């Protein structure tokens with residue numbers, strides 16, 4: 001056996017698992033096809049339980065100076081604020097009563113750096129091309145940096161290889177769900193939107209022009225905000241991403257606040273899928289390999305990190321402490337429950353609420369949100385759900 005654990009994929013989820021395992025004396029190899037961390041715009045919102053977990057590895061204090069704390073988030077329509085929620089209400093529940101915004105690649109870079117001080121082998125530029133399970137463990141075939149095929153054997157394989165996971169496909173685990181017809185258009189603008197009344201996170205509901213507006217931090221700009229919107233499914237990217245088209249969309253969503261200085265724009269497709277099982281023998285799935293969802297609520301990256309901690313603790317119990325392998329089935333049950341009952345349910349509900357067409361239902365939704373926000377206990381309960389604290393606690397109750 002070459003390693004106790006081989007991790008396929010060096011995104012944030014695979015890297016967290018590698019660091020946790022290495023720090024607990026597990027022999028681990030991580031194979032990542034890219035030569036370095038991808039810098040594309042992806043997850044940027046960290047919820048309180050994620051910061052608590054990362055603190056166990058000493059990562060939270062390293063990332064907090066690199067991003068922005070957002071204690072208050074808003075639900076808006078295009079006319080203005082509908083309701084505001086202050087995470088300060090959760091002060092008794094968490095040491096991190098705020099959302100924290102920072103591009104996820106910064107987390108990945110910090111993790112890679114910390115892994116250098118461990119015995120873990122983190123091999124960038126290595127593409128896994130096949131996984132064959134055996135009586136005890138599996139054989140992993142991969143292409144090294146020179147394109148030569150090599151093999152490794154490990155007792156446990158973790159597929160943290162993203163939405164198109166080869167580990168999941170080769171294991172024959174189904175990935176049921178659906179894809180939304182429209183693409184999402186993501187932009188970065190440098191306007192000082194706080195001066196326009198936006199708190200650091202705002203969900204702007206509208207049947208056609210809904211948007212998510214998030215404050216980011218980047219030393220190159222005094223102000224940097226991500227504005228994500230629905231893109232017309234019938235238009236090709238070159239039309240959607242033309243400067244005039246992007247400018248027009250931004251002006252529709254935030255009339256009177258332009259013209260906007262747009263420093264990034266891109267489109268991407270969004271899906272709702274959960275793997276049928278997260279463990280099959282020695283194969284384990286985590287992060288986007290196991291579940292994907294729309295970004296409304298910021299659950300994808302956070303849920304993946306929560307998988308990473310749950311799975312890592314159980315692997316340490318099995319490998320280092322003689323624990324029963326059933327613990328790995330429990331990982332699957334707990335995190336599958338969260339993916340379906342919390343993340344899928346909430347992210348789909350968020351999207352439907354933001355794009356609700358029926359004016360009566362929109363008004364009812366707005367009234368309910370205002371009533372929730374103005375009652376301290378109801379607001380606290382709502383924040384417990386949306387900050388993912390409840391999902392982590394409920395998962396822990398599953399035996």
Ligand SMILES: Cc1cc2nc3c(=O)[nH]c(=O)nc-3n(C[C@H](O)[C@H](O)[C@H](O)COP(=O)(O)OP(=O)(O)OC[C@H]3O[C@@H](n4cnc5c(N)ncnc54)[C@H](O)[C@@H]3O)c2cc1C
Pocket residue numbers: 008009010011012013014031032033034041042043044045104126127128129160161162163165166186268286287288289295297298299300301302303304
């Ligand atoms: C535009 C966008 C916005 C998002 N916004 C948010 C947000 O605000 N909040 C939030 O919580 N989440 C958000 N997400 C989701 C978040 O980015 C993902 O959930 C997160 O990246 C999952 O991490 P991961 O490590 O599981 O997978 P990934 O980050 O996809 O990493 C998988 C890694 O595996 C590697 N790999 C794949 N195949 C192989 C192979 N055969 N061999 C070796 N390596 C391989 C890939 O190169 C990659 O590095 C967003 C996603 C997108 C696309």
